[in-house]
Amino acid sequence: MRVGLAERALRRTALLLAALGLAAVAWEVYKAIGPEQGGDIFGWRIIPKTNDRVMPHVWEMFAEFGRPAIGSGDQQVWSVLLGYSWFTLRMAFAGLALGAAIGVGLAVLMARLRIVERGLLPYLVISQTIPLIALAPQVTVIRGTLGLPQWTSAATLAAFLSFFPITVSTLRGLQSVPKASLELMDSYAAGWWTTLVKVRFPSAVPYMIPGFKLAATASVIGVIVTEITLGGLRGVGFATIDYSQKVTSQPASVYAAVFAAAALGLIMFGLVVLSESFVMRKRSRETT
Amino acid sequence: MTETSEPIDVTRAVEVIGASMVFNDGTPARVAALNDVDLVVETGDFVSLIGPSGCGKSTLLRLIANLLDPTAGDVRVNGKPAAQARLDQDYGMAFQKSGLFEWRTAAKNIELPLELKGWDKRLRAERVGEMLDLVKLPDRGSNMPWELSGGQQQRIAIARALASHPPLLLMDEPFGALDEMTREHMQSELLQICAATHTTVVFVTHSIPEAVYLSDRVVVMSAGPGRITDTIDVELGGTRNEDTREKDAFYGKITEVREALRGSEMTGEARGIEDR
Ligand SMILES: Nc1ncnc2c1ncn2[C@@H]1O[C@H](COP(=O)(O)OP(=O)(O)OP(=O)(O)O)[C@@H](O)[C@H]1O
Ligand SMILES: [Mg+2]
Secondary structure, three states: OOOOOHHHHHHHHHHHHHHHHHHHHHHHHHHHHHHOOOOOEEEEEEOOOOOOOOOOHHHHHHHHOOOEEEOOOEEEEEHHHHHHHHHHHHHHHHHHHHHHHHHHHHHHHHOOOOHHHHHHHHHHHHHHOHHHHHHHHHHHHHHHHHOOOOOHHHHHHHHHHHHHHHHHHHHHHHOOOHHHHHHHHHOOOOHHHHHHHHHHHHHHHHHHHHHHHHHHHHHHHHHHHHHHOOOOOHHHHHHHHHHHHOOOOOOOHHHHHHHHHHHHHHHHHHHHHHHHHHOOOOOOOOOO | OOOOOOOOOOOOOOOOOOEEEEEEOOOOOOOEEEEEEEEEEOOOOOEEOOOOOOOOOOHHHHHHHOOOOOOEEEEEEEEHHHHHHHHHHOOOOOOOOOOOOOOOOHHHHHHHHHHHOOOHHHHHHHHHHHHHHOOOOOOOOOOHHOOOOHHHHHHHHHHHHOOOOOEEEEEEOOOOOOOOOHHHHHHHHHHHHHHHHOEEEEEEEOOOHHHHHHOOEEEEOOOOOOOOEEEEEOOOOOOOHHHHOOOHHHHHHHHHHHHHHOOOOOOOOOOEOOOO
């Protein structure tokens, strides 16, 4: 029997909550027994401090959501963060969409022409070693000359991170079609594009899904880093920086922002998982 | 072959003339898979290719299907060059592994060649229904391939190969992965289907009884380099059914093919012939 979609979703959510609970317990245990002012190992200061500024209680972090946000009038932290999150989520989604278009496009190009694969792939690998922070100002300049709205730089940089896992996994999928399937299509005198659409893509799907999962979270990171690097984009990344500068008065608010970022990552990941269960609903569990 | 001087007969389903196939020529990995092979298959014939592993049976089938071009010689299908026959989809193919696409239902798998030919949707559905009936799986069309048994998958693959009513069917050990019972059952069904649709068949197998039971002619090949060493006509009288397997004539032919294979073994390197 195949386990129902709802049941699986429920089980996954329960596991997630259990894991979060465990993390919270570990946090509190360390806070209770760890050294207040941190410690050294071989002269390196790597044992974290456990004071309330660095490690607030877990319940403090949650309580933070209900407190008034600094510098946002009488709005509470949760509603401010919700607004920021919505902004970041849309950027991340745009980034993922753009990254998917570029990633799949490049994979098709490389699958079509061996020469392109040989020539291009090393550059794609190198591109991923460039820090976003170094790239952000260039992107802003180009965006400015093209007269595009400011949010496009965040989406572009998110796409820059997310296209890579999609390219690599899609290329692998497109190239892993059994020879007999290709011969069959040859025997039908089917052209390359027909074979791509009818055979290569469908058989690449199981390979593409892990790539999209990586890309989904990468695009959230891309947007957040962009917000931190460039000014004027008011999303969760901005909130993290903003709150960490006000850490003395409201130390737990930084963690509230971090939670919001984590939740965004989970939502994006969840979207991919949801589409996975949709596109894979008719496939055998054994082969996938 | 005898008819070298005759003009090419359009009614011939397959005509392989002096075909050779050398893989990786000019490298240390050079393999002479086929050497100067002549083969004629008349329309309506059922011809089996049998021989030791690596003697070039699959390669010969691929030449006929124009999935490979011979390094020398000529291949004609239905009186046309093999390349043209492939473009016209004059043949259907079935392999040892069913090769069904796991993201398509059984019916959708059968429909694929019709889809590629640009058939109208209603006509396609009609033909798929007929094919499902033909392979005796009328109500399994909506099943995914992994929900079917190996024998059922193979029948769907045969239905797919026959869907556009090609005059020629090329099969490479299609029953190789099936158990003996299913295999004999499928053999009888294949004969019925081919009789009903007047399909010419070129059939690669490792099994002597299978070759004898199915074929009008058994072509015996040997390896190193691959070539045809013998052709045995199989006349068993009347229509073939399960009783045919009990007849003395059937056993006689099995012995004859086995001896032909032994003869080819003397020269070639023989492995993997089933004596069942
Ligand atoms: N694409 C290829 N490249 C190189 N060598 C090949 C290729 N295809 C087949 N060969 C070689 O050609 C020879 C004949 O292969 P083929 O697959 O036709 O044998 P076969 O008679 O079908 O064997 P089997 O009964 O095991 O299926 C073998 O030595 C094989 O290694
Ligand atoms: Mg073979």
